[in-house]
Amino acid sequence: xxxxxxxxxxxxxGMTNKKSLKCEQHLGHNAMYWYKQSxxxxxxxxxxYNFKEQTENNSVPSRFSxxxxxxxxxxxxxxxxxxxxxxLYLCASSQGVVSEGTxxxxxxxxxxxx
Amino acid sequence: AQSVSQxxxxxxxxxxxxxxxxxxxxxxxxxxxxxxxxxxxQHLQLLLKYFSGDPLVKGIKGFEAEFIKSKFSxxxxxxxxxxxxxAEYFCAVRIQGAQKLVFGQGTRLTINP
Numbered sequence: 001x002x003x004x005x006x007x008x009x010x011x012x013x014g015m016t017n018k019k020s021l022k023c024e025q026h027l028g029h030n031a032m033y034w035y036k037q038s039x040x041x042x043x044x045x046x047x048x049y050n051f052k053e054q055t056e057n058n059s060v061p062s063r064f065s066x067x068x069x070x071x072x073x074x075x076x077x078x079x080x081x082x083x084x085x086x087x088l089y090l091c092a093s094s095q096g097v098v099s100e101g102t103x104x105x106x107x108x109x110x111x112x113x114x
Numbered sequence: 115a116q117s118v119s120q121x122x123x124x125x126x127x128x129x130x131x132x133x134x135x136x137x138x139x140x141x142x143x144x145x146x147x148x149x150x151x152x153x154x155x156q157h158l159q160l161l162l163k164y165f166s167g168d169p170l171v172k173g174i175k176g177f178e179a180e181f182i183k184s185k186f187s188x189x190x191x192x193x194x195x196x197x198x199x200x201a202e203y204f205c206a207v208r209i210q211g212a213q214k215l216v217f218g219q220g221t222r223l224t225i226n227p
Contacts, residue, residue, distance in 0.1 A: 004157075042118070043204065043217035056213055090158065102148070103215060105158035 003027040004106035006091050012112045013081065021076040021109045023091030031096060032074040033103065034066060037088040049074060050096075081113045116141045118207050120218035127195055128226050135190040135221050137205030144210040147188040149179055152220075153201045161203075164188065175199070197227045 004025045013019050025032060034046040048056035049068040063085075065077040074091055088108045094101035121136040139145065149161040162173025169181040179190045188205060205218040 040219070042219045043206075045214055045216075048213050050213075058214075092158075102160055102163060104160070105150075107157040 004091060004093055004104055006106040006109050008109055009107065010110050012114065013078070014114055015081060015083070018077070018079040020078065021089055023074040023106055025072055025093035025104075027093055027095075027104060029093040029095045029104075030071045031094045031101060032068060032071070033092040033094075034074065034076055035090040035092065037090055037108070043090070083113050086111055086113045116207065116209060116216050118205055118216050118218035120205055120221050122221045123219070124222045124224070126224045126226065129197055130194050133190070133192040133195045133199075133223070135203055135223070137188045137190065137218060139186050139188070139207040141186075141207065141209060146208045146210055147179070147181060148206040148208075148215070149173065149177070149188070149190050150204045150206060151201050152204065158204070161190070195225050197225045199223060200225045
């Protein structure tokens with residue numbers, strides 16, 4: 001499945017850096033998601049966008065700032081991160097959020113915060 | 115709060131053995147249920163899903179899962195595993211009509227040739 005792409009695949013950043021993660025879906029979906037996958041923890045939903053509008057923020061700290069300019073693109077802007085933010089960040093998309101919309105995942109960006 | 119439990123964190127089997135991975139969830143209403151798989155170095159892929167109808171669901175690569183509403187369970191099964199089934203398996207649940215997909219912690223499956 002190559003319908004959801006993410007860049008970069010790996011990222012190392014210092015706590016004072018600002019960086020952005022990019023996600024693009026080629027499936028014609030209208031909903032996009034950011035998840036965080038930490039070692040030995042369940043996948044955690046961070047944000048949901050439906051038709052470019054944010055419809056869920058799962059109590060994510062403000063040092064993570066999402067942006068969804070259109071239904072095909074989703075960004076996660078990072079600034080002043082902490083070492084505990086090191087994780088795999090996954091993007092997903094679906095056709096609809098509350099109907100039978102199965103989520104399709106990208107390969108993820110592995111982030112290391114030093 | 116809704117939660118999903120996968121009882122086995124790491125399962126090790128030999129090729130041709132039968133597999134059953136447990137998944138239980140804590141929500142009394144109508145749910146949609148999913149199993150995802152993550153092969154080494156690859157992204158999460160959908161194995162199978164249940165929305166309604168026949169509680170025995172067949173997915174890709176010979177996997178199946180059975181929804182038992184009275185037990186709040188959606189266990190994954192395969193009668194005969196292969197070395198290529200080595201991967202991490204995630205159960206996920208969504209309350210019908212809600213946005214949020216809640217994942218279990220995952221089960222790492224290692225198949226010895």
